[in-house]
Amino acid sequence: MHSETRAPLALKLSAAAGLVFLLAPIALIFLYAFSTEEKSFQWPPPGFTLKWLGVTLGRGDVWEALGLSVKVAAISTAIALIMGTLTAAAVARSRFFGRETISLLVILPIALPGIITGISLRSAFALLEIPFSTWTIVLGHATFCIVIVYNNAVARFRRQNAALIDAAMDLGADGLQTFRLVILPNIATALLAGGMLAFALSFDEVIVTTFTAGQQTTLPIWMLEELVRPRQRPVTNVVAMAVVLVTVIPILAAYYLTRDGESTAGAEK
Amino acid sequence: MSEAIFPPRQGLAPRAVEWILRHPGLFTLLMVLPIVLWLGIVYIGALIALLMQSFFSIDEFSGVVVREPTLKTYAELLRPANFDIIARTVVMAASVTLASVALAFPIAYFAARYAKGRLKALFYIGVMLPLWSSYLVKVYAWKLVLAKEGILTWVFAKLHLGWLLDAVLGLPVVGGNSLSVSYLGTFLVFTYIWLPYMIIPMQAALERVPAPLLEAAADLGATPRQSFWMVLAPLALPGVVAGSIFTFSLTLGDYIIPQIVGSGRLFLGQAVYMQQGTAGNIPLAAAFTVVPIVIMGVYLTIARKLGAFDAL
Numbered sequence: 001m002h003s004e005t006r007a008p009l010a011l012k013l014s015a016a017a018g019l020v021f022l023l024a025p026i027a028l029i030f031l032y033a034f035s036t037e038e039k040s041f042q043w044p045p046p047g048f049t050l051k052w053l054g055v056t057l058g059r060g061d062v063w064e065a066l067g068l069s070v071k072v073a074a075i076s077t078a079i080a081l082i083m084g085t086l087t088a089a090a091v092a093r094s095r096f097f098g099r100e101t102i103s104l105l106v107i108l109p110i111a112l113p114g115i116i117t118g119i120s121l122r123s124a125f126a127l128l129e130i131p132f133s134t135w136t137i138v139l140g141h142a143t144f145c146i147v148i149v150y151n152n153a154v155a156r157f158r159r160q161n162a163a164l165i166d167a168a169m170d171l172g173a174d175g176l177q178t179f180r181l182v183i184l185p186n187i188a189t190a191l192l193a194g195g196m197l198a199f200a201l202s203f204d205e206v207i208v209t210t211f212t213a214g215q216q217t218t219l220p221i222w223m224l225e226e227l228v229r230p231r232q233r234p235v236t237n238v239v240a241m242a243v244v245l246v247t248v249i250p251i252l253a254a255y256y257l258t259r260d261g262e263s264t265a266g267a268e269k
Numbered sequence: 270m271s272e273a274i275f276p277p278r279q280g281l282a283p284r285a286v287e288w289i290l291r292h293p294g295l296f297t298l299l300m301v302l303p304i305v306l307w308l309g310i311v312y313i314g315a316l317i318a319l320l321m322q323s324f325f326s327i328d329e330f331s332g333v334v335v336r337e338p339t340l341k342t343y344a345e346l347l348r349p350a351n352f353d354i355i356a357r358t359v360v361m362a363a364s365v366t367l368a369s370v371a372l373a374f375p376i377a378y379f380a381a382r383y384a385k386g387r388l389k390a391l392f393y394i395g396v397m398l399p400l401w402s403s404y405l406v407k408v409y410a411w412k413l414v415l416a417k418e419g420i421l422t423w424v425f426a427k428l429h430l431g432w433l434l435d436a437v438l439g440l441p442v443v444g445g446n447s448l449s450v451s452y453l454g455t456f457l458v459f460t461y462i463w464l465p466y467m468i469i470p471m472q473a474a475l476e477r478v479p480a481p482l483l484e485a486a487a488d489l490g491a492t493p494r495q496s497f498w499m500v501l502a503p504l505a506l507p508g509v510v511a512g513s514i515f516t517f518s519l520t521l522g523d524y525i526i527p528q529i530v531g532s533g534r535l536f537l538g539q540a541v542y543m544q545q546g547t548a549g550n551i552p553l554a555a556a557f558t559v560v561p562i563v564i565m566g567v568y569l570t571i572a573r574k575l576g577a578f579d580a581l
Contacts, residue, residue, distance in 0.1 A: 007383040015379035025410035041416035090300040113522025124315035175286035
């Protein structure tokens with residue numbers, strides 16, 4: 001250890017202030033979900049109640065929006081998993097004309113501002129005379145989810161030993177068996193991570209969705225409408241808290257799951 | 270020959286798979302075909318069609334798009350009302366980026382150099398949680414914070430600093446009736462939402478700075494200020510530039526935050542949204558879209574020169 005392992009006081013204070021800045025607004029969501037105040041964002045809340053939890057649970061429109069969001073995220077993730085893995089396999093394992101172009105192509109929908117992707121897709125749907133449906137939302141989401149799966153899968157494919165596949169084939173496995181028994185177990189964790197990220201991204205997406213949803217309401221669109229024209233603040237407070245909980249639990253879980261792996265990796269140094 | 274050792278495969282699917290495996294070129298083509306059809310043709314096609322429209326113009330009387338190549342629409346971007354929107358957005362993106370650097374540095378430096386064990390975990394979660402929380406929920410949380418009857422006003426009042434808040438809100442341009450309807454509010458929300466995107470690459474860059482280097486600087490007589498500017502800052506720069514790509518580009522394209530927390534004066538994304546929607550002026554919307562693409566193109570070229578891509 002070095003002599004100077006203690007941080008200067010000013011650094012400590014400003015780092016702590018930074019953490020408060022990052023976390024306090026999220027903590028506030030939890031307090032407001034139980035506020036008795038209905039008309040304004042009054043602080044401190046005049047009282048606390050569990051009433052709005054029950055009211056929100058009984059709200060059909062919230063459940064419908066949640067259902068649509070889950071459905072869209074699940075289908076988009078499935079499409080992204082298939083297309084992302086196929087593309088990653090092709091790019092990682094063979095050289096062909098336009099290979100570099102394809103890796104750029106995949107990144108483009110997430111590199112460009114969402115509003116550009118949204119308008120482009122909307123005009124494409126109009127041109128092809130496709131009416132708005134769950135599937136237009138799914139297509140929009142899959143477009144930018146592919147890159148997440150692709151990035152995870154391509155890294156794994158590059159590390160994978162190609163000789164394993166040849167060995168399986170030499171030992172008499174057919175193409176499908178090789179895929180099921182050799183390739184899939186090797187890339188499974190990369191696909192799981194990519195799939196989870198893609199699901200989260202799709203579940204929360206609002207910008208592209210505003211262009212491809214038509215009259216349908218996903219949970220983020222419901223939330224956006226409430227933000228622009230607040231009508232039922234207590235219900236919005238509860239929904240906001242629920243959404244935070246849904247994102248907090250996987251992050252904590254992922255952290256505790258990978259923590260042991262990281263400490264052993266660090267111990268080798 | 271596999272036929273000599275193994276009996277031929279039975280069933281349609283295994284035989285189809287086997288046939289395709291003997292034609293690797295075709296196999297690769299089949300793998301990339303869906304992505305080429307969707308992204309290469311539909312998405313890129315739509316993108317090019319949109320950008321082409323910026324070279325058309327709109328007939329001012331009939332409101333019909335005139336399909337003749339012209340630079341008239343680009344000239345319209347320079348009209349004071351439109352140019353103000355661009356200038357306002359670029360100034361906001363630059364201010365948000367500078368504020369993010371200032372706020373991110375102590376967090377990233379402390380987490381990279383001093384935090385160990387539980388404290389490091391706290392910092393990790395403290396950055397990851399706001400990063401992964403829903404975008405709209407975060408904006409909503411700030412609506413709660415900035416509301417006139419909200420917690421920030423209350424804190425200022427409790428500290429007997431209510432006059433200070435009023436003075437800040439009384440400032441021309443950046444102030445307003447309350448924080449949630451002022452530029453200052455928009456600025457705070459933008460900074461909050463994109464801050465984790467600055468902390469992560471900055472921390473990664475700072476973690477690669479060897480501690481003995483800083484001790485050597487001190488041993489050789491550098492004051493803390495000197496070793497910060499001459500040793501730490503240059504080594505952290507690629508991380509800062511990498512983070513600034515996110516903070517700058519995300520602010521340029523966002524149209525939801527200024528719509529919810531802001532003074533009502535338009536930002537670039539809102540202008541695009543309005544022109545393509547209610548105003549029905551697709552050529553102008555397309556021309557507005559070209560602006561962030563060009564700005565980010567220039568920005569990325571400079572960033573590449575500064576070595577930012579190694580820090581991602």
